Amino acid sequence: MKIAWKEMKKNKTRFLILGSIIFLVSFLTFIISGLANGLSQDNAALIKDLPQGQFYLDKDADKTYNLSKIDEGVQQQILIDHPEATAFSVQMGFVNDEDDKQHSLAFVTSTDSALFEKVKEGEIVLDRSLQEDGIQVGDVLTNNQFSGEFIVKGFVDQQKYSHAPVAFIDMTNYQEIYRVMEMQTIFIPGKDAPTLSALDSFSNKEFLNAIPSYNAEQMSLNMIVWFLVIISGMLFAIFFYMMNVQKIGLYGILKAIGMKTISLFKMIWYQMLVITAISLALSIALSQAFSLIAPEGMPFHLTMDTVLMLSAVFMVVGFIGATISGFQVKNIEPLQAIQQGEM
Amino acid sequence: MSAFIIDEVKKTFSNGEVEEEILKGVNLSLKEGEITALIGPSGSGKSTILTIAAGLQKASTGEIMFDGKDMTKMSPEEVRHIRATDFGFVFQSSHLVPFLTVEEQLQLMLDVSETKMSKKEQTNAIEEMLKLVEMEHRKESYPSSLSGGERQRVAIARAIIHRPKILFADEPTASLDTKRSKGVMELLQELTRTLKLTTLMVTHDEEMLPYVDRVITMRDGYIVE
Ligand SMILES: Nc1ncnc2c1ncn2[C@@H]1O[C@H](COP(=O)(O)OP(=O)(O)OP(=O)(O)O)[C@@H](O)[C@H]1O
Numbered sequence: 413m414k415i416a417w418k419e420m421k422k423n424k425t426r427f428l429i430l431g432s433i434i435f436l437v438s439f440l441t442f443i444i445s446g447l448a449n450g451l452s453q454d455n456a457a458l459i460k461d462l463p464q465g466q467f468y469l470d471k472d473a474d475k476t477y478n479l480s481k482i483d484e485g486v487q488q489q490i491l492i493d494h495p496e497a498t499a500f501s502v503q504m505g506f507v508n509d510e511d512d513k514q515h516s517l518a519f520v521t522s523t524d525s526a527l528f529e530k531v532k533e534g535e536i537v538l539d540r541s542l543q544e545d546g547i548q549v550g551d552v553l554t555n556n557q558f559s560g561e562f563i564v565k566g567f568v569d570q571q572k573y574s575h576a577p578v579a580f581i582d583m584t585n586y587q588e589i590y591r592v593m594e595m596q597t598i599f600i601p602g603k604d605a606p607t608l609s610a611l612d613s614f615s616n617k618e619f620l621n622a623i624p625s626y627n628a629e630q631m632s633l634n635m636i637v638w639f640l641v642i643i644s645g646m647l648f649a650i651f652f653y654m655m656n657v658q659k660i661g662l663y664g665i666l667k668a669i670g671m672k673t674i675s676l677f678k679m680i681w682y683q684m685l686v687i688t689a690i691s692l693a694l695s696i697a698l699s700q701a702f703s704l705i706a707p708e709g710m711p712f713h714l715t716m717d718t719v720l721m722l723s724a725v726f727m728v729v730g731f732i733g734a735t736i737s738g739f740q741v742k743n744i745e746p747l748q749a750i751q752q753g754e755m
Numbered sequence: 756m757s758a759f760i761i762d763e764v765k766k767t768f769s770n771g772e773v774e775e776e777i778l779k780g781v782n783l784s785l786k787e788g789e790i791t792a793l794i795g796p797s798g799s800g801k802s803t804i805l806t807i808a809a810g811l812q813k814a815s816t817g818e819i820m821f822d823g824k825d826m827t828k829m830s831p832e833e834v835r836h837i838r839a840t841d842f843g844f845v846f847q848s849s850h851l852v853p854f855l856t857v858e859e860q861l862q863l864m865l866d867v868s869e870t871k872m873s874k875k876e877q878t879n880a881i882e883e884m885l886k887l888v889e890m891e892h893r894k895e896s897y898p899s900s901l902s903g904g905e906r907q908r909v910a911i912a913r914a915i916i917h918r919p920k921i922l923f924a925d926e927p928t929a930s931l932d933t934k935r936s937k938g939v940m941e942l943l944q945e946l947t948r949t950l951k952l953t954t955l956m957v958t959h960d961e962e963m964l965p966y967v968d969r970v971i972t973m974r975d976g977y978i979v980e
């Protein structure tokens with residue numbers, strides 16, 4: 413594939429332009445998918461980080477988790493039948509710190525379970541982001557619906573719900589704040605998903621989508637990501653198409669002297685591969701650097717898995733784009749091309 | 756023994772509604788070690804018969820026998836293989852690959868013809884060929900920095916580096932002045948003799964005829980003498 417390489421070396425500008433466009437598009441794609449992922453983490457880490465399992469809501473709640481009230485008898489029976497199951501509730505709320513500053517958060521309480529923080533009455537465990545707001549272990553927090561006080565017992569990482577930090581509290585305290593006795597949701601981890609007559613059941617994914625704004629947010633960002641991927645494929649097709657048009661005479665001559673069409677395709681593929689690989693390597697490096705320097709408050713979360721998956725997609729899309737542009741090369745008649753060159 | 760026989764080749768082009776017979780039955784046999792020149796008025800069908808013989812377009816009817824086989828009955832892939840291994844081409848403009856140096860142009864042709872030469876033999880063959888066309892001092896130059904005559908000499912070198920049996924040349928001297936044209940013709944003459952090539956060339960230029968072994972005149976799609 414020396415000839416493909418030589419062409420790139422002799423026509424640097426042309427290929428540099430294509431490369432930099434691919435670089436910009438893939439970089440943008442990485443950043444946006446990092447944001448999508450970060451926002452999703454920010455919106456629902458509490459739920460996302462739960463193992464695979466099944467969620468249950470009260471049928472009367474009409475799939476809206478904060479209207480759900482699970483009958484205590486039903487709940488007790490399930491927890492007996494499925495010892496690893498847990499019932500939990502989430503509601504948005506506020507706490508006031510010692511300086512009377514208000515912090516918005518999501519109160520979470522659950523029955524005894526390894527999946528949620530265990531807290532005693534009057535205690536509270538917070539997401540680490542509140543530590544950055546100046547709250548410390550041992551601080552006393554209050555809530556205007558709550559007669560007592562919460563003492564901060566500690567912090568946990570990556571526990572977010574609906575873009576707010578999560579606060580784990582005891583069930584009795586939760587019941588006092590929200591004046592409900594019933595829990596909202598039952599979660600049964602594991603593969604077996606029993607059908608429970610009084611309850612609607614949801615997979616992890618379905619339950620995530622039931623969180624207000626989660627679906628809309630993720631859908632629009634993912635749409636942008638896939639649009640960018642498609643655009644980059646089209647860019648390849650268009651760019652190679654235009655280059656091929658300029659090179660009809662050359663391809664004609666190469667065919668006239670007996671070069672196989674597949675060799676011409678290999679030339680195009682080789683060039684596409686080299687350009688994409690270099691551009692992707694650059695934008696992978698830069699996006700990783702970006703995730704290091706991204707401002708603390710920016711919900712940016714880009715895993716290497718995502719980057720590599722997207723890179724593979726870019727490769728495939730570039731390949732398809734380049735191949736489509738190659739079909740015109742396949743149809744070039746050597747004679748026509750030679751005569752065109754002479755005119 | 757004739758290496759290459761063109762037998763009753765006809766060619767019809769259809770321009771929309773109108774069908775026009777450009778070749779009306781051409782018979783011609785080429786001899787090894789000889790240059791055959793095709794002359795005749797413009798539009799008489801010289802380029803058409805040359806490109807049909809070279810497997811660059813199809814005849815409407817007739818046979819083209821090469822090495823005892825009828826090329827008109829071959830698949831496109833078989834014809835391509837013959838073009839790559841047994842034929843060489845020189846055109847009016849040199850049609851070199853703009854981003855390859857002189858020696859790389861020859862290397863490309865060796866690659867395309869899937870030569871059985873070892874790497875060392877290839878390097879030597881390129882070296883020798885460039886000496887033959889007196890271009891060894893420019894082997895690292897790109898086509899854009901060569902003169903018209905130099906380019907045409909490289910094009911000839913490319914056309915025969917893979918040791919083809921037949922060399923096709925359509926007005927190889929048309930873009931050159933008389934002195935350079937004679938140089939190119941001398942080269943073609945010498946190569947045809949020493950390499951035992953069978954050469955078919957089209958020319959307009961009467962001054963080139965002393966260099967050829969046989970002159971065929973075409974008029975209105977026939978060979979007239
Ligand atoms: N692809 C084509 N479609 C239609 N007509 C064609 C085609 N190719 C050639 N012709 C016609 O065939 C005739 C012979 O063309 P050809 O190129 O063989 O002439 P020529 O003898 O080489 O002329 P010149 O000396 O000017 O090069 C011309 O009238 C030309 O218009």
Ligand SMILES: [Mg+2]
Pocket residue numbers: 801802803957
């Ligand atoms: Mg002609």
